[in-house]
Amino acid sequence: MIVVPSKYRFLFILQLSALVIAFSAFVCTAAGPCPETKAVRGNKQLLLYAKNPSTWKIVKTGAGGKMIYNESTGAFTVKASGLFPRTEYALVRYADAPPGVEILGRGISDDHGRLNLSGVWRNWTRKFWLVLGEDVVSRSGKAGSLRAWRPDKYLFEEKPVGLDCLSLNPENRK
Numbered sequence: 001m002i003v004v005p006s007k008y009r010f011l012f013i014l015q016l017s018a019l020v021i022a023f024s025a026f027v028c029t030a031a032g033p034c035p036e037t038k039a040v041r042g043n044k045q046l047l048l049y050a051k052n053p054s055t056w057k058i059v060k061t062g063a064g065g066k067m068i069y070n071e072s073t074g075a076f077t078v079k080a081s082g083l084f085p086r087t088e089y090a091l092v093r094y095a096d097a098p099p100g101v102e103i104l105g106r107g108i109s110d111d112h113g114r115l116n117l118s119g120v121w122r123n124w125t126r127k128f129w130l131v132l133g134e135d136v137v138s139r140s141g142k143a144g145s146l147r148a149w150r151p152d153k154y155l156f157e158e159k160p161v162g163l164d165c166l167s168l169n170p171e172n173r174k
Contacts, residue, residue: 048155074120083113088133095126099146130155
């Protein structure tokens, strides 16, 4: 039994509480997420940007878009602007296996370079790009491959899916 003088009891309890909280966080992390910290199953967003292929930095005055998706239902929508007018685009998932991609959807931008896509998809991992439709060849179903690489004409995700969007979203940076 630990005997703590009364004048230090509050500090002892505070330190012990901090130790218990730290240990429980370690146990939950090591064993997977704690039941009370499961991910919210609502909509998530992924921002898409024009990037400079030499530096991979976002082109501040370039085209951009936003993908809203729901992992549990698979439903997604993409709204992009600043694209080439009346041009076919394809939303693809790239999983680090060049030149292979999976095609989530295709669409044609309007007279003002705006594009709206929607559909259903189930694999919300890796990288999502909006590429020129003519640069993607379908093999079978939704599998395809890039037959051209023109990154100065594409939109890229701000980060691979699975990382915290809040810290990378310019709308949340002040």
